[in-house]
Amino acid sequence: MSEQVAEKTCTCAEKFNGTLQAIFDRYPREESSLIMVLQDVQEELNWLPPEAINCVAENLNVPKAKVQGVATFYRAFSLEPRGKKLVKVCMGTACHVRGAGMLVDELERRLEVNAGKGMSPDGEFSLETVNCVGACAMAPAIVVGENYYANMGPDKLKRLLNKERES
Amino acid sequence: MSASTVTFSSIDALHKRAAKVKAEQEKHSMEVLVCAGPGCIAQGAKEIYQVITDKLDEHKTALKKKKLEVGVQLVSKCTGCHGMCEAGPVVTLEPSHHFYTHVTAKNAGDIVEKAILEGEIIEKLLYHQEARKGGNTVKRYTDIPFYALQNRIALRNVGVVDPLDLDDYLAHDGFKAIAKALTSMTPEEVADEVEKSGLRGRGGAGFPTGRKWKSALRVKKDRVWVICNGDEGDPGAFMDRAIMEGDPYSVIEGMLLGAYALGATEGYIYVRHEYPLAVKHLQLAIEKMTAAGLLGDKILGTDFSFHLKLTRGGGAFVCGESSALMRSIEGKVGEPRAKYVRSVEKGLHDEPTVLNNVETWTCIPAIIHKGASWFSSLGSKTSKGTKAFSLVGKVKHTGLVEVPMGRTLREIIFDIGGGIIDDRPFKAVQTGGPSGGCLPIDKLDLPVDFDTLAKAGAMMGSGGMIVMDDRTCMVDVAKYFINFLIGESCGKCVPCREGLRQVYDLLDKITRGDGEMDDIDKIEALCHTMEVASLCALGKSAPYPVTSTIQYFREEYEEHIRDHKCRAGVCKPLIKYHINKDCTGCLVCKRQCPVEAISGEKKKLHIIDQDICTTCGICMEVCNFDAVDIISGGVTVTQQLEKAAK
Numbered sequence: 001m002s003e004q005v006a007e008k009t010c011t012c013a014e015k016f017n018g019t020l021q022a023i024f025d026r027y028p029r030e031e032s033s034l035i036m037v038l039q040d041v042q043e044e045l046n047w048l049p050p051e052a053i054n055c056v057a058e059n060l061n062v063p064k065a066k067v068q069g070v071a072t073f074y075r076a077f078s079l080e081p082r083g084k085k086l087v088k089v090c091m092g093t094a095c096h097v098r099g100a101g102m103l104v105d106e107l108e109r110r111l112e113v114n115a116g117k118g119m120s121p122d123g124e125f126s127l128e129t130v131n132c133v134g135a136c137a138m139a140p141a142i143v144v145g146e147n148y149y150a151n152m153g154p155d156k157l158k159r160l161l162n163k164e165r166e167s
Numbered sequence: 168m169s170a171s172t173v174t175f176s177s178i179d180a181l182h183k184r185a186a187k188v189k190a191e192q193e194k195h196s197m198e199v200l201v202c203a204g205p206g207c208i209a210q211g212a213k214e215i216y217q218v219i220t221d222k223l224d225e226h227k228t229a230l231k232k233k234k235l236e237v238g239v240q241l242v243s244k245c246t247g248c249h250g251m252c253e254a255g256p257v258v259t260l261e262p263s264h265h266f267y268t269h270v271t272a273k274n275a276g277d278i279v280e281k282a283i284l285e286g287e288i289i290e291k292l293l294y295h296q297e298a299r300k301g302g303n304t305v306k307r308y309t310d311i312p313f314y315a316l317q318n319r320i321a322l323r324n325v326g327v328v329d330p331l332d333l334d335d336y337l338a339h340d341g342f343k344a345i346a347k348a349l350t351s352m353t354p355e356e357v358a359d360e361v362e363k364s365g366l367r368g369r370g371g372a373g374f375p376t377g378r379k380w381k382s383a384l385r386v387k388k389d390r391v392w393v394i395c396n397g398d399e400g401d402p403g404a405f406m407d408r409a410i411m412e413g414d415p416y417s418v419i420e421g422m423l424l425g426a427y428a429l430g431a432t433e434g435y436i437y438v439r440h441e442y443p444l445a446v447k448h449l450q451l452a453i454e455k456m457t458a459a460g461l462l463g464d465k466i467l468g469t470d471f472s473f474h475l476k477l478t479r480g481g482g483a484f485v486c487g488e489s490s491a492l493m494r495s496i497e498g499k500v501g502e503p504r505a506k507y508v509r510s511v512e513k514g515l516h517d518e519p520t521v522l523n524n525v526e527t528w529t530c531i532p533a534i535i536h537k538g539a540s541w542f543s544s545l546g547s548k549t550s551k552g553t554k555a556f557s558l559v560g561k562v563k564h565t566g567l568v569e570v571p572m573g574r575t576l577r578e579i580i581f582d583i584g585g586g587i588i589d590d591r592p593f594k595a596v597q598t599g600g601p602s603g604g605c606l607p608i609d610k611l612d613l614p615v616d617f618d619t620l621a622k623a624g625a626m627m628g629s630g631g632m633i634v635m636d637d638r639t640c641m642v643d644v645a646k647y648f649i650n651f652l653i654g655e656s657c658g659k660c661v662p663c664r665e666g667l668r669q670v671y672d673l674l675d676k677i678t679r680g681d682g683e684m685d686d687i688d689k690i691e692a693l694c695h696t697m698e699v700a701s702l703c704a705l706g707k708s709a710p711y712p713v714t715s716t717i718q719y720f721r722e723e724y725e726e727h728i729r730d731h732k733c734r735a736g737v738c739k740p741l742i743k744y745h746i747n748k749d750c751t752g753c754l755v756c757k758r759q760c761p762v763e764a765i766s767g768e769k770k771k772l773h774i775i776d777q778d779i780c781t782t783c784g785i786c787m788e789v790c791n792f793d794a795v796d797i798i799s800g801g802v803t804v805t806q807q808l809e810k811a812a813k
Contacts, residue, residue: 155759
């Protein structure tokens with residue numbers, strides 16, 4: 001790993017105003033911190049821009065290819081910019097049998113966005129399907145940020161989006 | 168005084184503190200438990216907690232006069248425990264077990280002023296036997312069948328203790344087991360006790376926990392790791408979530424006992440990132456225990472040391488597989504490896520590792536505290552103890568159910584779960600997540616344990632139990648699971664990676680109405696290959712949702728192919744929405760239709776333009792007169808379903 005050709009200066013540090021530095025300081029600088037670091041970076045920046053991936057690679061002394069590999073393997077990471085709010089439609093089995101698929105179709109139509117890809121034209125929302133948020137009693141469930149919406153139906157989505165737009 | 172300020176220098180100090188806390192709690196003549204699960208929080212549980220504390224303060228003197236000492240707690244209770252998230256926020260009064268639902272900030276004061284001070288029962292906040300339909304009200308939760316028929320071991324503290332308060336855990340026999348082990352048991356005796364209890368891994372495979380520990384003890388090593396698998400990935404299962412959120416100390420105490428038995432000094436808890444509250448509660452529990460001298464070097468003044476770290480997962484289902492999970496902790500891509508390398512010999516960092524699931528770890532303190540024979544007296548012949556299930560889907564009382572092994576599916580679904588929503592016909596129950604299968608009505612009397620379910624073509628898995636009614640399409644369910652697994656297959660081995668895709672294409676073809684009869688044979692052949700040739704359990708068990716639905720619901724597959732009919736009215740390309748003569752012309756569906764496919768005037772029959780309609784189903788959802796039908800294969804399936812339901 002030490003043969004890795006590192007760039008001479010870490011230009012990325014400036015770009016992110018040192019916010020990433022604080023994250024690196026939280027963990028031991030080794031490969032085993034990689035997933036945690038990427039999670040925190042994503043929380044900070046809302047997605048993982050290529051520069052941030054380079055920055056993580058350099059600071060943890062892990063090859064870029066490996067960082068890229070991990071970032072693409074795990075669902076939690078987004079390699080493209082996301083909207084201000086992330087609408088997560090639970091696709092657990094309980095939600096599926098209670099009609100979660102209809103929610104995704106309807107949200108894609110309303111937000112003009114594909115699930116798991118890009119953001120709505122106004123930049124407000126990204127749409128994602130998740131494998132069970134463990135709120136099966138509330139099925140079908142939608143999570144936006146920290147808000148849980150229970151017993152959703154396609155007819156309730158307009159109100160949900162309006163509420164989230166306002167808050 | 169918060170526990171974090173107390174450090175226990177000895178086991179005696181721990182016992183003393185526990186006795187003190189217990190005595191203090193016993194002084195309370197009443198406890199108010201406010202549910203703090205995400206469902207109740209979303210509906211204002213924190214506000215209610217505030218109102219109740221304020222009101223108690225306001226009526227301090229009156230309470231004193233009546234010699235009432237009231238403790239108030241926010242407990243993580245709602246998360247599915249009773250599936251009353253929809254009836255939330257929930258407030259429980261102890262020791263009377265009075266149970267109030269749909270509490271609001273406005274009427275929370277009544278609980279103090281009427282229920283506590285005057286001893287009244289607040290009729291309008293009671294639980295209704297037939298949720299939301301009127302019917303009999305029940306005063307005590309112990310009288311609700313959903314609770315009364317359960318036997319909670321793994322879930323013993325969930326909804327009972329304050330998950331953030333170490334003192335409260337102490338007051339509920341917390342850390343008694345580790346104190347007992349450290350004072351009167353050798354590490355071997357702890358492992359023996361676990362083996363004797365007959366406990367089998369609750370994560371899915373059902374491997375005997377004691378045997379795993381014993382084989383780890385036989386491996387020569389410098390260091391051994393213990394890991395808690397909290398990557399509960401099965402969709403429709405949330406037992407582990409409830410335990411981690413509601414009773415984090417029990418999980419860690421279990422790990423302490425495991426570490427003591429195995430001579431481990433370091434360990435990890437791996438939690439899914441989809442469970443932010445579980446991460447928070449476990450992290451706080453670790454911090455508090457470290458401050459209290461229950462984690463770290465020289466625990467409770469003995470020579471036993473154990474360091475515990477929490478790792479968040481990255482959202483990959485395959486990381487629930489033990490070898491993939493260990494790679495993930497190392498910061499790598501979570502790819503499983505071949506099974507002949509045993510993790511008790513070469514696990515995390517290629518060192519001996521013992522990994523158990525959250526529920527398994529939680530059972531350990533109870534076993535050590537109450538003894539192996541107590542635990543093994545429960546359950547069936549080959550599966551001992553109790554098992555927590557998450558009973559979800561089209562069942563009346565969704566929630567977590569813990570029963571002794573060997574209860575029948577019927578008892579769980581109908582006696583505890585109250586049967587199917589709206590009393591529709593039962594069609595199937597899916598157990599074991601994406602590795603399990605669907606069982607039809609004639610299997611309802613099977614006793615639920617590891618071996619019986621496996622024999623019937625399903626598996627117990629981690630305990631997800633998804634109930635399906637006649638409005639669930641079994642081909643669609645099979646397609647759903649295969650689609651899930653395509654997204655989650657790590658892609659390392661060909662049978663799983665390519666097999667899943669091919670099976671999906673064939674299933675999709677069938678649900679589009681383009682299937683041919685020999686597609687079913689092709690699917691079966693592919694499934695067989697995946698089962699024998701895949702590298703890890705994900706691929707090997709991936710076919711079960713498909714093979715079990717073909718085995719038990721073959722005629723539904725054939726109907727899709729032959730008649731282009733989806734009898735449940737689910738598969739979109741095969742259905743049409745149609746407005747029947749019951750339409751009153753109320754304009755509701757017309758207004759709600761997102762694509763303006765409905766035409767019609769007030770008080771006149773509406774019509775759906777099939778060329779524009781996207782079959783989103785909103786019109787059916789909003790219609791108050793049951794005037795929207797689903798037509799599939801030339802038959803009005805909604806009418807057929809109603810007839811069959813009667």
